[in-house]
Amino acid sequence: MAKKKPPKSKRPVAGRKTNRKHVKSNPRKGARVVARKKKRPVTASPAASPPVEARPSLGRPKVTGDEDLDMFFKEDFHARQVFKFLGVQTVKELERYSASEILRRLSIPIKETVERVRRLLAQYNRCLHGDEDFALQHKAPPLP
Numbered sequence: 001m002a003k004k005k006p007p008k009s010k011r012p013v014a015g016r017k018t019n020r021k022h023v024k025s026n027p028r029k030g031a032r033v034v035a036r037k038k039k040r041p042v043t044a045s046p047a048a049s050p051p052v053e054a055r056p057s058l059g060r061p062k063v064t065g066d067e068d069l070d071m072f073f074k075e076d077f078h079a080r081q082v083f084k085f086l087g088v089q090t091v092k093e094l095e096r097y098s099a100s101e102i103l104r105r106l107s108i109p110i111k112e113t114v115e116r117v118r119r120l121l122a123q124y125n126r127c128l129h130g131d132e133d134f135a136l137q138h139k140a141p142p143l144p
Contacts, residue, residue, distance in 0.1 A: 063091060065090060067091045068089060069089060069091065070083070070089070085105075085106065086102065086105065121135065122134065122135040122140075123139070123140040125139060125140075
């Protein structure tokens, strides 16, 4: 059997500084234990919000983005007129617009046209059904 070494003193030698942290002793002889970090209490951070549900996917597209709208809507004349008005030829170009944006762009010229009709009728003392107040306000002044 091997001889046991005499235990070293735990006092530091004079003139030497020790930079070691105090390490807990391990129940196994001769083994060292690494000091464990203290656990922090887990708090709810503002970044950690409940998981957001994934948006449902449309799946794989059945037509390409380069599909010609005139061929795709070949039997819908009114849809092709809308595409011509918007100045789009492919599905990808059409997808840039939202439904509300298309309606807004289409309705502006219609509203302006109806206003012009109302004004012109008012100048000739005529009006649309139920539009007498507008006609009275925009009536042409009488000639001298």
